[in-house]
Amino acid sequence: DTGVSQDPRHKITKRGQNVTFRCDPISEHNRLYWYRQTLGQGPEFLTYFQNEAQLEKSRLLSDRFSAERPKGSFSTLEIQRTEQGDSAMYLCASSPVLTGGSNEQFFGPGTRLTVL
Amino acid sequence: SQKIEQNSEALNIQEGKTATLTCNYTNYSPAYLQWYRQDPGRGPVFLLLIRENEKEKRKERLKVTFDTTLKQSLFHITASQPADSATYLCAPNTGGFKTIFGAGTRLFVKA
8 A cells, every 4th residue: 555545636527516536545544534725725624534433524614515434444525516616626634543642644646626 | 713824925045054934823732733745736745743742853854843832833944955845834733633734835945
C-alpha cells in the first residue's frame, strides 16, 4: 500500500448534476477525513469517520453533501445538485489510532471539481 | 470563534538563509500543533507535531517552537533550498478530531 488514493483526480460537471468521489485510505488506518480546499485557503474540514461511524460533520456542510464509509474501508463523498460554489479541491486523509492522541494525517492527491 | 492566522503574504528568501513562518491562534488552547507542507496540486504532507508541554522540536533542518502564552508557533527552515519552496500550513489541535488549518504561507526560496 503506497498511500491514500482518490478517484477521479479531476471532475467537470454541469450545475445541478450529482457527483461522487471515492477515497481509499491506507489499509491499517481506521480514521478517515474529508476536506475541501479552495485557492489560497487551507483545507476546510468536512467530515470525519472512525471505522464505519461518521463521528463529526461540519456545520458548514449543506444537506447536499453526504459521505459514507461502508465496512470501514473506502469512503465516498457525494454532492447532490452541484453549484458553482462547490468548485474546489476535495481532499481525503487517513490516520492510524496512536497512543498519545496525536492526529498526523496522510493526505491523498485530491479530486479537483469544476462545476460549470 | 477559533481563529488561525498565518502570514498572508508570500515569503521570499535567498537560498542558504533561514525562513521563519508564523502561526497565531486565538480563542482556544490546543494540546498540540502540527505543521504540513503542500505543493501545488497535491495534498498536504505532515512535517512536525509539537505538544503544549514542549517549547521546541527539531527534525533535520526544521525547527518548531510553541509559545502557549503568546498563542503562537514559529516554524523555521535553516539553510533553505529552492526545493523548500511550497506552502506551509499550521494546524493547532481543536480538542477533537476536527482539524482546522490555517490558510498557509507561501515560501519561495531563490537560488
